Amino acid sequence: MLDADFFRRWMAATAVSVERGAERLTALDSPIGDADHGSNLQRGFRAVVAVLEKEAPGTPGAVLTLAGRQLISTVGGASGPLYGTLLRRTGKALGDAAEVGEQDLAEALRTGVDAVMQLGGAAPGDKTMIDALVPAVAALGDSFAAARAAAEEGALATTPLRARKGRASYLGERSVGHQDPGAASSALLIAALTEAAGE
Amino acid sequence: MKMLINVAETVVADALRGMAAAHPELTVDVENRVIARRDAPVAGKVGLVSGGGSGHEPLHGGFVGPGMLSAACPGEVFTSPVPDQMVRAAAAVDSGAGVLFVVKNYTGDVLNFDMAAELAEDEGIQIAKVLVDDDVAVTDSLYTAGRRGTGATLFVEKIAGAAAEEGRPLERVEALARQVNGSSRSFGVALGACSTPAKGSPTFDLPPGELELGVGIHGEPGRERRAMMTSREIADFSVNAILEDMDPRGPVLLLVNGMGATPLLELYGFSAEVQRVLADRGVPVARTLVGNYVTSLDMAGASVTLCRIDEELLRLWDAPVRTAGLRWGM
Numbered sequence: 001m002l003d004a005d006f007f008r009r010w011m012a013a014t015a016v017s018v019e020r021g022a023e024r025l026t027a028l029d030s031p032i033g034d035a036d037h038g039s040n041l042q043r044g045f046r047a048v049v050a051v052l053e054k055e056a057p058g059t060p061g062a063v064l065t066l067a068g069r070q071l072i073s074t075v076g077g078a079s080g081p082l083y084g085t086l087l088r089r090t091g092k093a094l095g096d097a098a099e100v101g102e103q104d105l106a107e108a109l110r111t112g113v114d115a116v117m118q119l120g121g122a123a124p125g126d127k128t129m130i131d132a133l134v135p136a137v138a139a140l141g142d143s144f145a146a147a148r149a150a151a152e153e154g155a156l157a158t159t160p161l162r163a164r165k166g167r168a169s170y171l172g173e174r175s176v177g178h179q180d181p182g183a184a185s186s187a188l189l190i191a192a193l194t195e196a197a198g199e
Numbered sequence: 200m201k202m203l204i205n206v207a208e209t210v211v212a213d214a215l216r217g218m219a220a221a222h223p224e225l226t227v228d229v230e231n232r233v234i235a236r237r238d239a240p241v242a243g244k245v246g247l248v249s250g251g252g253s254g255h256e257p258l259h260g261g262f263v264g265p266g267m268l269s270a271a272c273p274g275e276v277f278t279s280p281v282p283d284q285m286v287r288a289a290a291a292v293d294s295g296a297g298v299l300f301v302v303k304n305y306t307g308d309v310l311n312f313d314m315a316a317e318l319a320e321d322e323g324i325q326i327a328k329v330l331v332d333d334d335v336a337v338t339d340s341l342y343t344a345g346r347r348g349t350g351a352t353l354f355v356e357k358i359a360g361a362a363a364e365e366g367r368p369l370e371r372v373e374a375l376a377r378q379v380n381g382s383s384r385s386f387g388v389a390l391g392a393c394s395t396p397a398k399g400s401p402t403f404d405l406p407p408g409e410l411e412l413g414v415g416i417h418g419e420p421g422r423e424r425r426a427m428m429t430s431r432e433i434a435d436f437s438v439n440a441i442l443e444d445m446d447p448r449g450p451v452l453l454l455v456n457g458m459g460a461t462p463l464l465e466l467y468g469f470s471a472e473v474q475r476v477l478a479d480r481g482v483p484v485a486r487t488l489v490g491n492y493v494t495s496l497d498m499a500g501a502s503v504t505l506c507r508i509d510e511e512l513l514r515l516w517d518a519p520v521r522t523a524g525l526r527w528g529m
Contacts, residue, residue, distance in 0.1 A: 026398060034277040034417040035398040039207075043275075072314065077252075077278040081310035119310065166306050167419055169343035170336075174422075 001099040006196055007063035008052050013192035015045035021188055028181040032168035037079065037181040044075035044083070060100050064091030078166055079182065082116050082129065083189075089115040106140035113137050120165060127161040127168065127175065129182035136190045144193045151190035155183040200394040200401070200497075207396035211253045211273055218260060222523055225263060226291075232284050234260040235270035239292040245363040245372045246270070246292035249301035249356060250285060251308055252277040254395070254496045255416055257524025258352060265529065266520035267360035268301075276395050276496070277417045279307035285315030289324050297325035297369035299376060301355055303348025304332035305417075327369050329376040331355055333383045333504065335444045336413025336422055347415050350454045350493050350504030351383035354516075357525065361518035375515070379506060384445045386437040387502030389414040389421060389458065393495050412436065416458070416495040416502075430465070434472035437503045442480060446507065450485040452516060453477070454504040459494035461501055466490070473503055485513055492524065 018025075022038030029037035048067045057063050068088025072080055090112030094100055100108075113133045122128040136151035158180040163169045168180070204210050212229055219227035226235045240246065249259045250272030259271035269292035274280035289298045298319070302312045309330070316326045331348035359376040367375075389411040392401035395418065402418035405411060410428060411421035428436070455470040457463070470489045477484055485508060493502070508516065519528030 030398065030402055032419075034419060035395050035402050036276065036278055039397045040275065040278055073281050073283050075278075076274045076281045076311060077307035078305075078310055080279075080281060080307070081314060120306065164343065166344055167415075167417065170347065170415060170419055170422070172343075172422060 001101060002060060002105060003099045004057065004059050004063050007060045009196035010192055011045070011048050011052060011063065011067050013195040014189050015049045017188040017192055018042055018045045018185070021185075025181050025185055028179055028184055032163065032171055032175045032178045033181060034167060036077070037185065040075050040077055040079055041083075041185055044071045044080065047071075047074040059094075059096050059098055061091045061094035061096055064088070064094065067091070078120070079185075082120055082182075085119050086112045086116045086133075102144075103141065106137065109140060110137045122165040125161060126164040127158045127180045127183070128165050129180070129186040131155070131158045131161070131180065132183040132186035132190065136186070144197050145199060148187075148191045148194050151187040155179060155187040158183045200399055202394070202396060202399070204396055207399070210396045211275060214253070214256075215273070218523070225523075228287075231287055232273055232280065233270055233288045233291065234263050234273070235288060235291050236264060239269050240294035241269075242294050243296055243366055244294055245296045245367065245369050246289065246294065246298035247301065247356065247360050247363050247372070248272070248285065248288045248292060248298055249352070250274065250280045250288070251303050251305075252279055252417070255494050257491075258493045259356070261524030262353070262356050262522045264520070264522035266364050266518060267356055267522050267525065269298075269363075276397065279305065279311045282311050282315035282318055285312060286318045286322065289315070289319045289326065290322065293324045297327065299359060299363070299369060299372050300326060300328045301352065301359065301376065302328055302330050303352055304330050304345050305347065306344050325369060327373040329355065329359070329373060329380060331380050333380060333385045334415065335384050335386055335440050336415075338422075349387060349416055350385040350456050350502050351380055351506065353454060353492050353525075354383055354452060354504065354506045355379045357520060358512055358515045360520070361515040364518065375512075379512065382445075382508070383504060383506040384441045385502050385504040386440045387414045387416070387421075387458070387500065388412050388433055388437065389498055389500035390427075391460065391499035393418040393459065393498035395496065410500075413440075414498075414500065416493060418495060418498065430469045431472045434469060434476050434503075438473055438476040438480070441503060441505055442482070445505065447480060447482045449507055449509070450483045450513070451477075452506040452508055453484045453487045454492065455487070455489045456493050456502045456504065457491040458498040458500040458502065459491060460497045460499040463490065466501060469501055486516060
């Protein structure tokens with residue numbers, strides 16, 4: 001079973017990989033965006049770690065809901081509302097149980113990803129974070145490691161796609177050949193699940 | 200790239216401290232990132248709030264003052280502000296007559312302003328929103344995030360601001376703002392990329408001897424790259440792109456806007472070429488504004504915006520305005 005501490009470790013592990021990957025995320029955001037994805041998420045997840053330490057929410061749902069609200073309040077851009085909604089809606093779907101199972105998390109995350117698709121209007125294949133998250137959620141029923149592999153594969157698979165949402169979409173065909181930075185950061189978020197589980 | 204900054208992380212806060220010191224007629228909340236008229240809320244007046252990523256100055260903070268915006272929310276460089284800022288700004292300027300959000304059509308701005316509108320309404324503030332999407336360079340609206348908001352933002356903020364100053368109700372201010380946006384079209388070109396403080400180097404490579412046609416205002420490349428053209432050729436290309444997409448009958452407002460690193464000497468020369476094309480095409484220009492108003496950090500280049508006007512819009516355009524970035528008649 002997964003308790004609030006697991007979810008705090010998940011957010012902390014995400015913060016660490018965002019710090020480590022910030023330069024790469026910003027570099028990916030340079031040719032098809034505006035070169036700030038890494039620094040924006042860095043600011044956001046630093047704030048998430050700080051608020052979780054300060055308020056120490058006691059349930060898995062409360063950890064993710066608070067983390068999501070904090071991202072919405074600190075990141076800005078499109079990634080703030082989108083990542084914020086992902087965590088907030090996943091947290092709400094987990095309810096107020098003190099511990100949840102891996103299947104509960106898989107279902108809750110599916111609710112969160114659906115909310116992101118509704119908010120941003122993106123579908124699979126539009127070259128967005130959805131291309132990493134949808135396969136990850138589908139594989140989460142098997143294991144965290146399977147979800148991680150699926151997210152990483154999904155992120156890489158955005159490279160040949162033409163962007164249809166977000167700022168990269170203005171480039172049309174010129175967006176082809178670049179990995180989507182949002183899909184890359186989503187893969188970091190999913191990969192952090194294995195780290196939180198000590199795998 | 201050398202920049203006149205301390206560190207990238209404090210660029211926005213440093214600029215806000217500078218705004219506060221230079222403009223005592225404004226209330227600048229550096230911590231919460233809201234720039235507002237010092238006399239807000241003005242009794243009976245609709246509030247006008249805009250915001251967006253920093254790096255486009257004087258947009259939006261430089262347009263706060265009598266006759267234009269009530270408040271502005273600056274985000275990080277090229278990053279939409281957060282809903283908390285917008286709710287705070289709305290609360291600061293709402294006199295009970297409601298608040299109009301002026302939102303440039305970018306995914307981030309739209310999402311954050313939508314969230315802010317919901318939160319502000321929960322606090323009992325009546326909110327209306329107008330989306331600015333004037334950039335004709337985005338042709339494939341179905342498969343993109345839609346047309347970007349660029350130079351027309353200045354027209355919307357000036358004209359809606361004048362209407363609000365006259366005491367018009369929220370529905371009317373909103374309708375005028377929509378009319379201005381619907382009547383405006385823009386096209387931009389870049390002669391060089393810009394450098395964000397966070398990255399410190401140009402956001403895309405533009406070799407000498409080439410230019411980008413149809414650029415936005417966030418250092419993103421345009422839709423097409425060509426061998427460098429003359430001012431005359433760029434004016435022909437830009438105005439034709441705009442006129443293909445708008446009804447050219449009747450007088451227009453003309454904005455010849457610098458992207459940040461193009462000298463006024465060049466901009467005025469370019470403006471003369473734009474005026475020439477418009478005269479050839481039989482489009483009468485009622486008013487012309489030339490300068491750096493909707494910029495993209497240190498990008499070299501320019502954009503052209505036309506807004507088809509009627510008598511009422513022209514009167515509101517001519518109405519007095521007193522802001523850091525635009526000032527006449529008072």
